[in-house]
Amino acid sequence: MTIRQKRIVDVPTLLVIALLGGPVLAGLAGTALPAFGYLPVLGHETVSLEPMRRLFETPGLAKSAALSFSTGLAASLASLAIVLVFTAGWSGTRTFRRLARFLSPLLSVPHAAAAIGLAFLIAPSGFLVRLASPWATGWTRPPDVLILNDPFGVAMTLGLVAKEVPFLFLMTLAALNRPHIHDTYRAGASLGYGRLATFFKLILPQIYPLIRLPMLAVIAYATSVVDVAEILGPATPSPLAPRLVGWMNDPDLSLRLMASAGALLQLAVTTAALLAYLGLERLTVRLLRSRLFSGHRHAHDTSGRLAGLFLMLAVILAMGLSLVLLGLWSLARSWWFPAALPQHLDVMRFADMAVMGAPALWATLALAVSAAGVATAVTLWLLEARDAAGRTTGARLKALVFLPLLLPQIGFLFGLQMLFLHAGLTGTFAAVLLAHLVFVLPYAVLALSDPWARLDPRYGKAAASLGASRARIFWRIRLPLLLRPVLVTFAVAAAVSVGQYLPTLMIGAGRIVTVTTESVALASGGSRQAAALYALLQLLIPLGGFVLAALVPALVHRNRAAMRLERG
């Protein structure tokens, strides 16, 4: 069979290149030029290494960079370990199905909200201490101990783990959603392998390629996170990313040059963490290869399984409690230490604020649905077109798609803002939508390309041999088979869109107000009640998305036993 090699790039590929490449290049230029001293608007017109020199003279810079690297990598590795051990030990059981139901909605909790809730849970004046005070501890005032903002970033790492576990879990779940996985489990069991051994020796090698890219995205995110670091992270000094934001927002405008130089350093730190992970990956494979073939059955793995369950339960409980506490705070007027429950509730104010938040909620919904819809559709179009052209998603395209996730937003947005201002688009819904797409589209491609690639091509071939057109194969075969991953992609994309703060603020120029911009503005003030309420509003839309992604396939596939995610 000879397929004529198409030299011309197809339309959706061009579209993705335009949607991501333009903004990324503009953003990179807007970051790199000031980093080398070129920012004409502030009167800096000569290229120099001065910003770099200033950056490296900043006290505590090495420590900040080291913190970003270590907390990000540690949190990502810990999250992956928890997810894999839990999945290995319990996949296919009733416990697994029950906990899975809790975990997916947790993905919709915004990072900042999770961090605020967690801070209130574990702080010295927090809920856990209050439960035991003063009757057991004798404390009528909070003890002066350094639990949050510890210099090694332990609290921050925990916060990131609590947030990344649901994401990686969902990605693992999607990876497991393929034929023959259960046969493999049965084969392993019949050969006397323990559950953990079956998973790590037989199943993980099959599904790991699908988890790898999400894992890299998690590392890139965790090494450059701003909000979690600000709430839970060390402060003397902070990790690199929050310091960048501080310089970028300093009234002393000349610090912007140094901030751009810092953005390049952040890029280097993130890249280093990614390379370190890839190195670890190789090392693990090399060291463990022999053990894969050793034939050890590891039949007694109860303690390992229990550890996985315990850690997963801890994550779910911590996140669940944090959410309940946020809910209580949104109703609380006064809630002072050591009261375990609010002293005064104020439902009127809650209602007032909820009504005031309604317009922002609608704007957020419109943006999230449009961004997720466009991103999912473009991704499907891209995958289908490249399939038809006989190409897989090439490495270069993947690199381009992945780039916006690697660039620290703060350094890259100033350039993006300039681009939109030149185009005269700033402050319009379309502009904000385009800006969101830069960050949403990569996640959509990330979430969908592997399920797409893993779809058994014989279904399509069988249909084609029966005379079905490409369009008919797409609509009648592929889309229904991929309904769940497509909906999950949509939900992830919507959640990413809802989470965008800086792009909405800078490109929206204050004309587009979302619950996220409102929530960050309120979080800068003192009203915990208002901050908690907006954090909850922020959660509503992604939560709705994930509920739909779970319900719709269940309804549509109610009479398709093989299409259900988990079989007994």
Place this chain on the structure above:
Amino acid sequence: MTRLLAVTLGLLATLLLPVAAQETAPAGDSKWQDVLREARGQTVYFHAWGGEPRINAYIGWAAREVVRDFGVRVIHVKVSDTATVVSQVLAEKSVAKSSGGAVDLVWINGENFAAMKSQGLLAGPGWAETLPNWRHVDIENKPTVKVDFTVPTDGQESPWGMAKLVFMYDSARLDTPPASLEALLAHARDNPGRFSYPQPPNFYGTTFLKQILVDTVEDRDALSRPVDTARFADLSAPVFAYLDELHDLMWRQGNAFPKNAAHMRQLLADGALDIAFSFNPGDASGAIANGELPPSVRSFVLDGGTIGNTHFVAIPFNSSNTAGARVFANYLLSPEAQSRKQDPEFWGDPTVLNVAALPGREKALFEALDLGPATLTPEDLGPVLPEPHPSWVSALEKSWIARYGAN
């Protein structure tokens, strides 16, 4: 009784407002009439810090008033940090967008104003002093309405409210608060771990540093000039000597700090700290009314005075709704708006007006205010120490970060 009077007067003011609005524009001032005419139908995007629901509600109220009386629509764009607004205007300038800018009016002062002014990001000078209500502003006793952190405003920003560093303590836990920096250090020695301040470069933390600087510096005149790098180490030595001693006695031994003033206030409410501070003398009363602080909280200031300044609203160079922005700025200066702002029930922010010189009816608006249980009277607030030149801020912050911010 006073509350009833206040309500009655408030109602009266609302009824009389259209009349008052007419009055504030003298018939002869045809230029202002032109501004009013031009402003009608304009939409003003007012970028202002949105972290405090009470302030947001106040801005919402003022917006409703001006749309009703002058046909100017004001939209409050809530920002978490005014520096992002500076960024916005800067980005617009760099692509030569000289009209139709996103920002029509911005709540600003100090460093951000100095930065915008020196980069030419503000509308031309003088407009603020042509507002009809400018005549009520207390230029004589409140010099900071024309000089913002030693930088002359040149009428490029219109005063909105007065700020003064005021400390708070919980009288249920502490009998007599420390009324000097020495006493504060002694208190920390006796009660380790119960004092802290927001981490510089947070505005409030930096203000605390400036307070120590102004209190301890030998040559106060040097502070009104741009910082002399050669002398900075000498002049600031007492500040860091003081902090070196204080930090070991502080909350978390100075390894962690409150994020901002609001966080510090929360720590006071939880009893984690003995003392918090604010830039708004009415803050404690407002927070008590709001349920954020226990009713036993009271305010105090340091002997010898505390730092004070003024906060303003300014129009960027590329606003296309300057008439509407001026009408709103003028309304914010009106006795009605200023007296409501000073009421801790709504906000509790001190007025920039010369209350004594106001006409009787408008003066009564202020006299009827119940400033709340934790607000000091103007006499008890003590002398106002002027802000140092903005360049001191970055010098102090830099030294602070080098010493304490990167262990």
